[in-house]
Amino acid sequence: MAAVKLSDVKIKTLKPKDKVYRILDADRLYIEIRPTGAKVWRFKFVFQGKESSMSLGEYPSISLADARALKDEMRAKLAKGIHPVEDRKNIKAQALAETLNTFDSIAEEFKLKRMSTKSEIYQGKFDVALTKDISPIIGKKNVSDVTAADVLKILNNTVDRVVKESNGRFTGASAALENRRFLGAVIRYAIATLRAENDPTYAVRDVIKRPRVNHARALTKEERYKARTSLPKYNGTQTVKNAGFILLYTMLRAIEIRKMQWHWIDFENRLIRFPEEAMKKDRIHVLPISDQVFNVLKQQYEISGDQVLVFPAIYSKKNEGMLAKETLNSMLEYIGLKGVTTHDFRATASTLLYEKGYEEAWVEKQLAHAESNRTKASYDHSKHLKPRRKMMQDWADIVDSWKDQQNVQPN
Template sequence: MLNDAKLRSLKPKEKVYRETDFDGLCLEVKPTGKKFWRYRFRLHGKQLMMTLGAYPAIGLAEARKKRDEAKAVLDTGVSPVQDRAIKTKEAAEKDKANSFKDVAQEYIEKRLVNRSPEYVRHFKDSLERDVYPKIGKKNIRDVTSADILNIMDSTIKRIRERNMQHSGEVSAIQNRTFIGAVIRYAIATLRAEYDPTYAVRDVVDRPEVEHARPLEKKERQILITKLNSYKGTTTVKNAGLSLMYTMLRTVEIRRMTWDHIDFDDRVIKFNRVSRHNQEKRVMKKNRTHIVPMSEQVFNILKEQHKINGNREYVFAAIYKEGMLNKTTLNRMLDFIGLRDVTAHDFRATASTLLNEKGYDKDWIELQLAHTEENKTRASYNHARWLQDRRKMLQDWADIVDSWKN
């Protein structure tokens, strides 16, 4: 019978030799000095042997335990070698099914069913672009904080190399958030034990938010002049003009459908939607919002109806189905020479100038669809001061047109 002292004393010889323990367990010593635990057994009249691991990585006590486990399988009439091969294959298949990509796709299907199609598409695109190439095939329980940090660094590098307006920190932080959501789902479903994103939560600082600002006089003149002579598509031009005239957000212009347009009453009406019916939400806040049409907006929408009247979206994507890409309008501003201007600056400009001209603050805030603290009041406020707001928006559209002078 072997003991620890004897095991340490075993030296290599010119030929392979074995030192026996008991019940078929022995240690094989090779001329190279490497040592392996072997289990010798008989099955169906044949003398067989299986390897249990290397010494000293596996000590005597663990080797005996492995021998006993193999012997228990042998007592059922099954070869422990074949049994181990089957279990190894099953474990490999299970590991493959628990890859980060597989768990992420399951998470999307089961946990994002009530999120907007745009959010789901953004989630998928981010994983496809930055995450799957790094850890998509890796078992989710083996994903480390170093993996997350590598993904965040690569995301920042990708964005900076493409000379985008942003430096990449926001996208990197968002990727960490998406990865964390998937891993916490894996923890909840017993396929991972810890969240490696927690350790790198403070590694990348979120850049200071640049708030929307009112356009300067020169910028306003360039905007209206160059947009009216814009050489791109009419749809993009009209979407840009509508942003200025209506005080809507970019996402609301992009999601606007013909169901929202009432040419008879000359209003654009976004209704509150039901999440239970998985309806598409248009407004940033889920509420009813009415935009009276100025003459300028009415004419733009009539023109758009001739262009896209047979499509779902008023300002539909040019070369594919669906709405305009979320970066299209900012790219348009860049093209006409206003790189430092964003579409959201239009709303800040309208708010600032209309307040300066003495229009009622409540009319302006309601037209901007800013949050009403009293939710009960907010649900009934959408139609308040409608005629006053109609006149204000017509005045505002005329003010915008006056910039070209």
């Protein structure tokens, strides 16, 4: 190896040859000129009696001054009994671990491994929470370094965002609480996989108060009359109008109507069989089809029978998306039922059917209220089917009778 005190001018004059050659600078620092023309700094050293060498980078990205400084740094490590190559590997591994252990990377892993059985809607909420509220604050932070102060900032920002986006119609408390649940789930997964030790969401569990729940109520006589007489005049899409009639006639939840698929419907036996994944509490639900529901579904089949969903969103790509969760409530407001929600129709059916003496078991089964005994519930989704079929036909007839209540007085 040639020994020459190097300079930038000298290095620039070094030309490649057929074979690798090296020019020594000082203190075992040298530059290696390769046939490709690359000029690479290397440092030769002895550690515990064994000679080794290491790369310090390529010239001119690493200048002569940089190379000499790096050489001095490596010599200092050797003086402390530190192997410079192993130390560099450890630093790289730690940097990689830092990258792999960011909150965003753990959240992505959590979604893949723990949320695969969740609905697309739930996973979508998780993605929105990350994108809008969580990742901008802690996405690039090591999950083990997330603090209660970080969580509090996320919750407060969530509240502010929702209030602003809704023009004050919503408090943001529900979204903040959901974000805290998502945060906690990801961090507890990190704890379970030995990448974090503490859950900072616990310390702020009482900061955001759960909003008061507005429980469903039965409609007044006036509201019932308006519902049945105004819905046929709704000038929105026929799909939304038909979904509205299903809401009135079936006692289904809005989400169950929005999720309804054609292959669940048995026109021949006049039944709709909702699978476990479509129902609250993951319970199979069987709905007898009344004459009114049969006619609505036959009409809707002409509109969307070639698609998966019975009531697809008209403006979604290929009409494959569900109706938006606000659609039915917006329709109710449009026809003059301001303050009435989709859930109020279930409360109305429950109240009126109990008043007319129908068996509690039939009503509860048709409302798809979950059986506390899961094993029992898995077998009795078709229980009381015959009387329930009659009850659902009676209920549809009752709904139709609302339009004949002229000059009705409020309750």
